[in-house]
Amino acid sequence: MHVGIIGIGLMGHGIARSVLIRGGFAVSFLDHPGNQPVDEITGLGARPCTTPAEVAAASDVVILCVTGSPQVEAIVTGENGLTSGLRPGSVIVDCSTALPESTQRMGESVRAIGCDYLDAPMTRTARHAHEGKLNLLVGGEAVTLEKVRTVLASFTEDVAHVGPLSHGHRLKLLHNYVSVGFMSLLAEAAAQSADAGVDPQVFLDVLAGGGGASVALDRLAPYILKEDREGLPFFVANAQKDIDYYRTMSDAAGAQSTIADGVSKAIAGAVDAGHGQAYVPELVRLFRTKNR
Structure with missing residues (x-):
């Protein structure tokens, strides 16, 4: 063929x-x-x-x-x-x-x-x-x-x-909502941890040894430790697009999207500030209130 x-x-x-x-x-x-x-x-x-x-x-x-x-x-x-x-x-x-x-x-x-x-x-x-x-x-x-x-x-x-x-795309949006949602939550937590001066390795060890252990944590870890963004070469703008597609799908189905709305708002802040071409792991830095 x-x-x-x-x-x-x-x-x-x-x-x-x-x-x-x-x-x-x-x-x-x-x-x-x-x-x-x-x-x-x-x-x-x-x-x-x-x-x-x-x-x-x-x-x-x-x-x-x-x-x-x-x-x-x-x-x-x-x-x-x-x-x-x-x-x-x-x-x-x-x-x-x-x-x-x-x-x-x-x-x-x-x-x-x-x-x-x-x-x-x-x-x-x-x-x-x-x-x-x-x-x-x-x-x-x-x-x-x-x-x-x-x-x-x-x-x-x-x-x-x-x-x-259409079930492939439906499941992809469900998958990306969970994946991007997890990473956005982790990035926000990592940003607060860094602002407070917590040792990044200690932060990772605590999460990995408890309820934070996940593929999302594994993909963000290189950035949290070394600012290596290559663990997930996925643009923040595309992450926002996928979350908003999920919200559109949810709206059409009459489903709840309260948490998705919050994830979209958080990512949109980074995109609106001109960081749409940053990779998703860089949200760890973009969500910080100090030393951005």
Whole structure:
């Protein structure tokens, strides 16, 4: 199969190189100013395209790895979008983090022209993408998943079929709410601890030995100790977007979002102050009242 990829960012670059190196598939990608440097993947044979329609026309499977629902909708159904160039029977695999209701609409548009759609958001980090060890939460028809499983296997360690179309994105928003919520809470506690002059190693040891032990603590620990932000290369602005998507999903379902509202407010303060491109571990510093 020929694979198209749209969104060669922190995660998409790793996906592209894994599809090329581990999977051995031919790759076309959308040439876009938001891409990471593409020298490595073009050196491996990836071919740039000027529009989503051109990517679609070259591909049996198109992987999307973009910021959110507005970008996905523009790529799928916009001018020169994927639906104007897809081959019959092609599959779109949306690895973005998007709103479930938007995903259902995009799926309907794609199925109407004889193609298929899966939502397959990722968990784990850019390092795992580079290593071909992402985990995917896949929503959609089981038969469609089997059709593209060899492609997905080239950049993943685990692929979980979690239900019908949109359930992947629903579960990703639940996951990111819990993950970002935990890290925001921990960052606020770490900031207060630092302001009070508590030894950071003692702070970490106390949490790790009690109720604070978690993956979130492990990812923030390098920053708390050494201001090493690479434990989680995830932009604060994207964290806010995901929390607000969760709140939108909750509002549509009539669900409670009191705690999510507080997390959004805390992160929005950092974004509004111009720190949207900081990584999430840097919230430890941004939440401090001293020595910011």
